[in-house]
Amino acid sequence: MTTQAMIESDTFQAAFEALDTQSPLHELRSKGFERFRELGFPTRRDEEWRYTNIKPITTTTFKPASGSITKESITPYTLSDTSCHQMVFVNGRFAAELSDVGTLEAGVRLESIATISESSFDMIAPHLGSCAEIEREVFTALNTAFIEDGLFLLVPRDVDLEKPVHVIFITTLGSAAVVTHPRILIVAEENSRATIIETYGSDGDGVCLTNPVTEIIVGENAIIDHYKIEQESEEAYHISSLNVRQHRSSNVTSHNYSFGGRLVRNNLNCALDDEGCEATFNGLTIGHGRQHVDNYLRIDHNKPNCNSWEYYKTVLDDQSRGVFCGRIYVAPDAQKTDAKQTSMNLLLSEEASITTMPQLDIFADDVKCTHGATIGQIEESQLFYLQSRGIDKVAAKTLLIYAFANETIAEIKIEELRTRLERVLLDRLPRGELLQGGL
Amino acid sequence: MTMLEIRNLHASIEGKEILKGIDLVVNAGEVHSIMGPNGSGKSTLARVLAGEACYEVTEGEILFKGKNLLDLEPDERAREGVFMAFQYPVEVPGVSTKYFLKASVNAMRKHRGLDELDAFDFLELIKEKLKLVHMDESLLDRAVNEGFSGGEKKRAEIFQMAMLDPCLGVLDETDSGLDIDALRIVAEGVNKLRGPDRSFILITHYQRLLNYVVPDFVHVLLDGRIVRSGGKELALELEENGYSFINGEINEPVSV
Ligand SMILES: Nc1ncnc2c1ncn2[C@@H]1O[C@H](COP(=O)(O)OP(=O)(O)OP(=O)(O)O)[C@@H](O)[C@H]1O
Ligand SMILES: [Mg+2]
Numbered sequence: 086m087t088t089q090a091m092i093e094s095d096t097f098q099a100a101f102e103a104l105d106t107q108s109p110l111h112e113l114r115s116k117g118f119e120r121f122r123e124l125g126f127p128t129r130r131d132e133e134w135r136y137t138n139i140k141p142i143t144t145t146t147f148k149p150a151s152g153s154i155t156k157e158s159i160t161p162y163t164l165s166d167t168s169c170h171q172m173v174f175v176n177g178r179f180a181a182e183l184s185d186v187g188t189l190e191a192g193v194r195l196e197s198i199a200t201i202s203e204s205s206f207d208m209i210a211p212h213l214g215s216c217a218e219i220e221r222e223v224f225t226a227l228n229t230a231f232i233e234d235g236l237f238l239l240v241p242r243d244v245d246l247e248k249p250v251h252v253i254f255i256t257t258l259g260s261a262a263v264v265t266h267p268r269i270l271i272v273a274e275e276n277s278r279a280t281i282i283e284t285y286g287s288d289g290d291g292v293c294l295t296n297p298v299t300e301i302i303v304g305e306n307a308i309i310d311h312y313k314i315e316q317e318s319e320e321a322y323h324i325s326s327l328n329v330r331q332h333r334s335s336n337v338t339s340h341n342y343s344f345g346g347r348l349v350r351n352n353l354n355c356a357l358d359d360e361g362c363e364a365t366f367n368g369l370t371i372g373h374g375r376q377h378v379d380n381y382l383r384i385d386h387n388k389p390n391c392n393s394w395e396y397y398k399t400v401l402d403d404q405s406r407g408v409f410c411g412r413i414y415v416a417p418d419a420q421k422t423d424a425k426q427t428s429m430n431l432l433l434s435e436e437a438s439i440t441t442m443p444q445l446d447i448f449a450d451d452v453k454c455t456h457g458a459t460i461g462q463i464e465e466s467q468l469f470y471l472q473s474r475g476i477d478k479v480a481a482k483t484l485l486i487y488a489f490a491n492e493t494i495a496e497i498k499i500e501e502l503r504t505r506l507e508r509v510l511l512d513r514l515p516r517g518e519l520l521q522g523g524l
Numbered sequence: 525m526t527m528l529e530i531r532n533l534h535a536s537i538e539g540k541e542i543l544k545g546i547d548l549v550v551n552a553g554e555v556h557s558i559m560g561p562n563g564s565g566k567s568t569l570a571r572v573l574a575g576e577a578c579y580e581v582t583e584g585e586i587l588f589k590g591k592n593l594l595d596l597e598p599d600e601r602a603r604e605g606v607f608m609a610f611q612y613p614v615e616v617p618g619v620s621t622k623y624f625l626k627a628s629v630n631a632m633r634k635h636r637g638l639d640e641l642d643a644f645d646f647l648e649l650i651k652e653k654l655k656l657v658h659m660d661e662s663l664l665d666r667a668v669n670e671g672f673s674g675g676e677k678k679r680a681e682i683f684q685m686a687m688l689d690p691c692l693g694v695l696d697e698t699d700s701g702l703d704i705d706a707l708r709i710v711a712e713g714v715n716k717l718r719g720p721d722r723s724f725i726l727i728t729h730y731q732r733l734l735n736y737v738v739p740d741f742v743h744v745l746l747d748g749r750i751v752r753s754g755g756k757e758l759a760l761e762l763e764e765n766g767y768s769f770i771n772g773e774i775n776e777p778v779s780v
Contacts, residue, residue, distance in 0.1 A: 465577075470614035470668075471624070473574050474684065475602035475631040484627070488618025488667075520623075 096146050097121070101230055109206040110198075110213075110232050117219050117229025124223040136408040136440045137350055137379040142322050147264035147294050150176035152257040158288040159183055162253050162316065164501045169251040169282070170195055176256055177265035178234050187248070192241040195250060198268055199234040209237055212272050216300045216330040222352060224324045228266040228298040235268030240277040242304070249280035249310075249499055258291030258318055267297040275304040275332075281311050282502065287318035287345070294322045301328070303335040305359070311339040312502065316509065317346050319374060326352040331391075333359035340497065341368040341397075343378045344509055353382040357391040357419075368397035369493040371513050372405030372437070379408035386419040386452075395426040400490050401437035411456065412444040419449045426456040431489050433463070433482075483514045525552040526587075527692055527723040528573075533584035535572045541582070542568045544748035550692070553720040557734055557759060558727045560745035561767050566727045567611050569745070570696045573725075574608040575601050589691065603635040605691030609681035609698045611727075616668035621680075624668050625650070625687055632688055653686040657713045675706045682713040693717070694725045699733040711736030731763040 101118050104111065126143045127134040154175055163171065172195065173183035179197035186195055194201070194208070201209055219226040236252045254267045273279055285295055295317060303309050315323055323346040329337055343349050355364050370378045384393045399407040409428045428441040443456035463485050471481035490510055497503035511517030528550040535543040542565045550556050560566050572579050573586065575598035586593040593601060616624070629649070630640040641649065654661055657679045669677050678698050685693050695714070699707055714724065714737050726737060734742075734756060742758040743750045746767065752758065 466614050467616050469574075469576050469598060470610070470616065471619075472598040473602055473608055473610075474624070474628040474688065475599055475635070476624075476627050477599045477631070478597065480627065480631075481599070484619055484624070485616070488616065492618060 097227070097230070100149060104231070104233070109202050113214055114230050114232055117226045117232070120219045120226040121223060121230050124226060126223060133381065136410075137348070137377065139324075139348070139350075141348060142294055142324070145262050145292065145294070147262045150256050150263035150265050150293065152176060153180070154183075154255060154257055154288045156183060159253060159255060159286070162255070162284045162286045164251055164282075164499075164505065168499075168501055169249045172197070172236055172250065172252045174234065174236075174252070174254045174267060176263070177254070177267055190244050190246060192244060193246060194237065194239040196237050197234055198232065198237050198270065201237050208239070209270060212300065212302055213270055214300075216302060216328045216354075216356065217298050217326060218328065218354065222326055224296055224352075225298050225326045228268060228296050228326070231266040232268050233266070235270070238271045238279065238281065240273045240279045240307075242274040243276045244274075245277070246279040249282055251282045251284065253284045253286065254295065254297065255286050255288055256293045256295060256317070256321075258287050258289040258293055258320070260291060262292040262294070264294040264296065267295070269297065269299040271299070271301040271309070273301070273303050273307040273309055276306045277304065278308040279310075280499070281309070282499075283311075283313045284316065285314065285323065285345070286316050287321060290318050290320060292320045292322070293318070294324070297325045299325070299327045301330070301337070303329065303331045303337055305333040305335060307332075307335045309335070309337045310498065311337065312497070313339070313341050313351070314506070315343045315345050315349060319345060319347055319376065321346045323349045324352075325350070327354070329353075329355040329364070331355070331357050331359070331362040331364060334361035336363045338365040338367070340493070341366070341380065342494075342506060343368070343370040343372075343380075344513060346378070347376060349376070349378040351378075351380045353380070354385075355383070355393070356385045356387060357393065358387050360388050360390045362388075362391040364391070364393040366393075366395045366397075367493050367496075369490055370397075370399040370401075370407055371490065371510065372400070372407055373402040373513070374405060375403070376405040377407075378405075379410075381408070381410045383412040384414070384424065386413065386415040386422040386424065388416070389418060389420045389422070391419070392423040393425070396493070397428050398490060398493050399428075399430045399439055400433065400486055401430070401439060402433040404434070404436045406437070407439040409439070409441040409458075410444065411442070412446070413454060415447040415449050415452050415454065417448040420451040422449060422452040422454070424452070424454045428456075428458040429489075430458070430460045431462070431486065432460065433486070479516050483516050483520060486514055487511065487517075487520060526550075527552045527554075527589065529587040531585050531587075533569075533572070533586065534582045535568060535579050536582055537568070537579050542579075542748050543572065545584070546748075546750055548743065548750065550723045550725065552691075552723055554741065555718065555724045555726065555737060555739045557739040557742045558725060558745055559729065559742060559759065559762055564745045565748045566745055567696050570608050570611075570694045570725070570727060573601075573606060573694055574598055599631070602688070602690075603632055606694070607685050607688055607690035607692065608694040609678075609685060609696060611696040611700070613669045613672075613677040613681055615670045615672075617670050619668050621664040621666060621668050622650075625664070625684065628684075629687055649687065653683055656686050656716055657683045658709050659683050674701045675703065678702060678710060679706065682710050686713065686717060691721065692723050692725070694727070696727045697729065698726075699728050699730060707733065708736060731759045734759045
């Protein structure tokens, strides 16, 4: 462990000691904290963190986030009440007054982890921490050390959860740097179906570290549609970890949208643990200013006949930086694996930069693994064509960026979410208001 | 009224001079045809008129309705009323043709001090202009020019021209690669748009288009210069004899 990490873990030590040791969660937390101390924070010498410098995080002292907010503060993030089951967490804590769980299908459990761990800990105990790797990921270990609250969703066998679950994590920001460790646990039993949207937002401006960990356990033949939307303050540090474990013939689609944050790292681990699984991961990153967004995906094809698709797009302006690293592991007996990876990048300024890397570890011989990456600027010929039809240069550029980026939004099945994200995207583009409503 | 006046225009690309002193006057209502062998600079002239940035104008000037065209950005030129139908229309994936047209039409209207069209009036306008080129509305649901056949692209250019109502239409080989039916449709479209306030420059290799759209003047462009100008008969002459018969006269350009 580096000296810096020592100092940091000492600040976290105090916070850890302040936790309630009587909580049924505490045993798991202790394991997490122990592992966190063993691992220490990574540096750029660590292969997996070569392109992302987390020094700004390790040199900041974070306090636990606290405070409350009004309904108005969450409206930029919400979908209409009737269209989803809404769970809101403020500073990591469930806010019942801002949430609207609505009516759930029989047997479905949608609760805060704090609540369920008190009332029926047995229900979550076998799953919590079962697919999030504290062994390898220090931020997951850190999250685990501080699990207090979060979302628990259980969709029983054969149940179709009709409406999406929308979970919103809001942190109130101010002069002091604050930290939250949101946790999400989703158990989709055999032949069930669910849609989950995770939204991260801020109330006010300031520095924070948001360190969420999501675990999705996908039963045989279950279908999961998952969205993660990062819309925090541009001073926020955000290190997330999505962990998916798929059983036979299950189907998972996860979309990652990164708009906010100063330094964002999205870890994604997907284990295809049985035959016939489909996994699709789409991403869109829009960076400007000095934003840094790193998407680190790892897909483990552990069994034969599974397909995985990764399709990530990045648009970077100003001095922003992006990283895409897609690791595909194919186990020796995972024959007939079909894995396709695409990383498409649009750089809008000379100073913006992207690092894109496929990494293939293939130990089976009858597999199809392809990867492709493009890095480009706005096509001059297209710009001229639009201008030659009377559209001014800024609007023409905006239109072209929008066209590039919107492909990943256009396929969102939830209409309200799609419209909302189109708006968020346009807000980020120069003169985007010109295009509002017109598309 | 003089629509366009080009004086001693020299233009180069990547340091290579392509246009070597072009003089051309186009009055309102006139149709001029420019012919010339491959590589003689026809598209360069069209693109310089439209304002493509990669061409450098090293000498000369272009006046459009009395304004110095070279001072204007491509979009400003378009709003002033210059329209170029591209020899190779550009595909713009992800941008819906309808949205693009609406943005374009409204940019023009705003410039002319008119209100923006609402969705209803816009669709009416589309329907009316589609008829002109016998184009199917479903094409407009696709991305701009994406997956259009060669002929569809050319027709779409004429359709766009009709939508934008320009003062000067510069058609760069809009007839090339069209079958005879499509050629007739394109020619008919141009003829319907002809009028006392609108001028055309038709760049073509073939006399055939000129059977349908009869030009007032024909110019021969050779190696960056207009080496010969005449009436519509000149096109027939070229069709029969090729450009070789002009080569001998290069040093004595005939003026109209
Ligand atoms: N980007 C470029 N760099 C260098 N030379 C170029 C470039 N673009 C065009 N040229 C040259 O400019 C000259 C004129 O080209 P232009 O396209 O204007 O000819 P054209 O008369 O339209 O020919 P065509 O009948 O084949 O359409 C050609 O010699 C061509 O090779
Ligand atoms: Mg040409």
